[in-house]
Amino acid sequence: MSMRQAMKPAHIARSLGKKRAGGVLILLVFMLFFYGPLLYMLPLAFANKYEYPAIAPTQYGFQWWKYVLDQPNVVEAIVNSFLFAFASTILALIICIPAAYVLARFKFKGRKFIMLLFLIGNAFPKIGMYTSIGIIYYRIGLMGTFLGVLLIHMLGTMMQMIWLPAGAFRSVPRHQEEAARDAGAGPIRTFFHVTLPIAWPGIAVAAMYAFIGSLGESVGTLMVGLPKYRTMMTEMYGVILDFPATAGAVFALIIVIPNIVLLMLMRNYIGGGALAKGFKMS
Amino acid sequence: MANAKLEIIDMTKLYNNGDGVKNINITVEKGELLTLLGPSGCGKTTILRAIGGFNDIQGGDIRIDGNSIIALPPEKRPTAMVFQSYNLWPHMTVYDNMEFGLKLRKVPKAERKARISEMLEMVKMPGVEKKYPGQMSGGQQQRIAIARSLLLRPEVLLLDEPFSALDAKIRQQMREELRKIQTDLNITVVFVTHDQEEAMALSDRVIVMNKGSIEQCGSPAEIYDRPVSRYVADFIGEMNFLQIKGKTLAVRPEYVKVAPGKGGDLDGYVRTVMMLGHYVEMTMDTDYGIVKTFISEDESRAYHKGDPVAMTFSKQFEY
Ligand SMILES: Nc1ncnc2c1ncn2[C@@H]1O[C@H](COP(=O)(O)OP(=O)(O)O)[C@@H](O)[C@H]1O
Numbered sequence: 036m037s038m039r040q041a042m043k044p045a046h047i048a049r050s051l052g053k054k055r056a057g058g059v060l061i062l063l064v065f066m067l068f069f070y071g072p073l074l075y076m077l078p079l080a081f082a083n084k085y086e087y088p089a090i091a092p093t094q095y096g097f098q099w100w101k102y103v104l105d106q107p108n109v110v111e112a113i114v115n116s117f118l119f120a121f122a123s124t125i126l127a128l129i130i131c132i133p134a135a136y137v138l139a140r141f142k143f144k145g146r147k148f149i150m151l152l153f154l155i156g157n158a159f160p161k162i163g164m165y166t167s168i169g170i171i172y173y174r175i176g177l178m179g180t181f182l183g184v185l186l187i188h189m190l191g192t193m194m195q196m197i198w199l200p201a202g203a204f205r206s207v208p209r210h211q212e213e214a215a216r217d218a219g220a221g222p223i224r225t226f227f228h229v230t231l232p233i234a235w236p237g238i239a240v241a242a243m244y245a246f247i248g249s250l251g252e253s254v255g256t257l258m259v260g261l262p263k264y265r266t267m268m269t270e271m272y273g274v275i276l277d278f279p280a281t282a283g284a285v286f287a288l289i290i291v292i293p294n295i296v297l298l299m300l301m302r303n304y305i306g307g308g309a310l311a312k313g314f315k316m317s
Numbered sequence: 318m319a320n321a322k323l324e325i326i327d328m329t330k331l332y333n334n335g336d337g338v339k340n341i342n343i344t345v346e347k348g349e350l351l352t353l354l355g356p357s358g359c360g361k362t363t364i365l366r367a368i369g370g371f372n373d374i375q376g377g378d379i380r381i382d383g384n385s386i387i388a389l390p391p392e393k394r395p396t397a398m399v400f401q402s403y404n405l406w407p408h409m410t411v412y413d414n415m416e417f418g419l420k421l422r423k424v425p426k427a428e429r430k431a432r433i434s435e436m437l438e439m440v441k442m443p444g445v446e447k448k449y450p451g452q453m454s455g456g457q458q459q460r461i462a463i464a465r466s467l468l469l470r471p472e473v474l475l476l477d478e479p480f481s482a483l484d485a486k487i488r489q490q491m492r493e494e495l496r497k498i499q500t501d502l503n504i505t506v507v508f509v510t511h512d513q514e515e516a517m518a519l520s521d522r523v524i525v526m527n528k529g530s531i532e533q534c535g536s537p538a539e540i541y542d543r544p545v546s547r548y549v550a551d552f553i554g555e556m557n558f559l560q561i562k563g564k565t566l567a568v569r570p571e572y573v574k575v576a577p578g579k580g581g582d583l584d585g586y587v588r589t590v591m592m593l594g595h596y597v598e599m600t601m602d603t604d605y606g607i608v609k610t611f612i613s614e615d616e617s618r619a620y621h622k623g624d625p626v627a628m629t630f631s632k633q634f635e636y
């Protein structure tokens with residue numbers, strides 16, 4: 036069989052089997068649907084000139100990057116975005132990991148209910164929740180404060196930060212913890228040397244979600260933080276309303292890049308296999 | 318008792334659902350390998366975990382060298398336990414796994430290194446220090462787990478079906494190696510298994526358990542030759558049971574002597590003749606049930622299905 040013959044689509048379809056070929060097709064359509072808009076952002080962000088009826092930009096360059104970065108509040112917004120993302124992720128880790136461990140390992144009355152509670156928090160329409168939070172914030176003076184915005188960001192990540200780590204803790208074989216106790220480690224040393232490292236992929240994935248979620252948080256920040264605390268997301272609202280789509284694409288890329296870098300870092304740091312394992316909810 | 322290493326005195330451990338073990342008394346002497354044997358669910362693990370400190374008990378006492386250990390958490394007990402699986406920490410190399418307990422005991426670095434390589438030599442796995450558990454077979458992982466426990470020089474080593482997840486050939490080999498190491502180091506071991514062959518091959522003494530209590534305790538030979546109950550007789554080795562006039566007569570196949578014809582302790586007819594390698598298994602129909610015996614290939618030529626057989630019993634038990 037010649038190479039060319041082997042490459043014919045009909046051949047591929049036959050060798051894969053009809054079902055498989057159908058599956059591949061569905062995957063392709065899905066990928067296009069999923070990544071199409073993302074890919075479209077690339078030429079858009081680097082377009083200096085892009086006018087109707089041209090299908091692709093007629094001139095490429097960094098014009099809009101310069102424009103966006105020259106905006107008076109943009110650098111501050113970027114700094115703020117990362118500040119809130121780091122702070123809320125770390126704080127959420129500190130609070131949620133012990134809670135997740137307790138929920139995973141100890142049987143007590145109301146355990147299932149508490150787990151469910153974290154789900155229900157996510158089921159409410161966010162905007163309604165923010166309104167009532169806003170009222171409380173006014174009362175206790177959290178409106179327009181760093182802490183106020185931070186709490187809003189953490190609120191959005193609570194569910195993943197409890198459920199994913201709890202699943203990760205539950206999948207640590209008990210014998211591995213008991214073996215550590217047996218070898219002479221107390222409960223705390225056992226947690227830090229055995230339980231936590233073994234559950235780490237699941238926790239890292241949760242932290243990544245939290246970080247990305249915080250970078251993407253907009254409505255709550257708008258309501259609680261403005262005008263004092265601007266983030267990339269709140270700035271983007273203004274940019275999208277006032278300037279061409281090109282500027283929006285630049286902004287979107289600025290937000291996407293750290294997410295991709297984060298994913299890559301995680302992949303290298305904890306390994307693709309472990310990462311995949313961490314994603315599986317249990 | 319002067320030599321008692323481990324004493325379990327009238328111990329009771331019941332779970333919330335009422336399962337567990339009751340009034341357990343066990344004494345293990347120094348350097349002895351004692352096996353808890355019984356079917357799944359009879360309470361073997363419950364006892365072992367109580368010794369290791371993973372189950373708190375409701376009554377009785379557990380002593381090592383005469384001192385009660387029941388108030389101590391697992392990390393303070395002079396015991397070391399190996400579980401059926403998931404012993405090793407998957408994120409640590411073999412070396413780190415083995416070093417963990419030594420570090421906690423503040424053993425100097427050079428000594429740690431020397432002891433680890435010596436121990437790896439002993440379990441016939443030198444040079445695997447840098448491997449991760451996931452890179453080794455199940456049998457190799459269990460070796461490392463046992464080595465890791467031995468490194469800590471426990472007063473009592475607790476093994477909970479450590480070989481039961483391995484295939485038959487490796488299991489046999491591990492058994493022999495364990496027995497050799499145990500006698501060489503003269504360590505005290507409590508071994509748990511549901512495999513009577515393993516128990517018989519390995520142990521100084523065997524405790525046969527039944528539904529949360531002890532049925533019989535003795536050397537493998539004692540338990541085989543003098544089972545105290547029908548339960549033990551049934552569980553250990555092969556046994557023919559005959560219901561005769563309200564009594565149960567138990568005879569091991571090797572104590573059934575056969576001759577063609579009639580006029581034995583019991584008469585019957587050949588049912589099956591089966592070649593099993595270097596011996597032949599023959600079963601006979603009798604008025605009281607089926608009887609099994611082992612004969613040589615030569616002898617077996619005299620028997621065909623339906624032939625009358627006269628049996629005499631050189632040894633029998635009654636229950
Ligand atoms: N944590 C537990 N909670 C409730 N029941 C248990 C628990 N562990 C074991 N059991 C029950 O106690 C009995 C003895 O169990 P176990 O000691 O594990 O038996 P074995 O090791 O001989 O198979 C079984 O009926 C088992 O179902």
Ligand SMILES: [Mg+2]
Pocket residue numbers: 358361362363
């Ligand atoms: Mg068991």
